[in-house]
Every structure is written in C-alpha cells, then in structure tokens.
Amino acid sequence: MPGRSRPIDKFAAAVGKCSKESAVYGKCILADYNNVHKDKCAAEFMKLKDCYLAAYKKR
Known part of the structure; x- marks a missing residue:
C-alpha cells in the first residue's frame, strides 16, 4: 500500500530527531x-x- 507508513518507521524517524536528548539521558x-x-x-x-x-x- 503506497503512502502508508508502519508505526516502527515513524518511531525510527522520531528517534533520529532526538539525539541530543538521548545523549543527555544516556x-x-x-x-x-x-x-x-x-x-x-x-x-x-x-x-x-x-x-x-x-x-x-509531526510525521
């Protein structure tokens, strides 16, 4: 089904946008x-x- 994204794809994209916060928490x-x-x-x-x-x- 074109144009449809899986939830894991949306989550992976969101994780990529939060590298600063991830580093601070880590x-x-x-x-x-x-x-x-x-x-x-x-x-x-x-x-x-x-x-x-x-x-x-946002995605």
Missing part, C-alpha cells in the same frame, strides 16, 4: 550505572520522551 544513566534506581534520571527521561512524542506527531 550520560545521566552512565554516570552511576551500578546504582540505577527508579526516577534516577526522571527529568532527563521526560525531556527525551517529550522529544519523541513531538517528533512522532
């Missing part, structure tokens, strides 16, 4: 990866999530 987790716990990097994760959702909706 650095937060990596900073103390032996002590990862719930809400450790919640602020960074929420910024990453917001970026993904905004980029996903």
Whole structure:
C-alpha cells in the first residue's frame, strides 16, 4: 500500500530527531550505572520522551 507508513518507521524517524536528548539521558544513566534506581534520571527521561512524542506527531 503506497503512502502508508508502519508505526516502527515513524518511531525510527522520531528517534533520529532526538539525539541530543538521548545523549543527555544516556550520560545521566552512565554516570552511576551500578546504582540505577527508579526516577534516577526522571527529568532527563521526560525531556527525551517529550522529544519523541513531538517528533512522532509531526510525521
């Protein structure tokens, strides 16, 4: 079906638009990866999530 995109394609495109936020979140987790716990990097994760959702909706 031409013109139709799969959800995974939209997600992949959205991920590509959020590299800065992904790097910040990854650095937060990596900073103390032996002590990862719930809400450790919640602020960074929420910024990453917001970026993904905004980029996903634009496609």
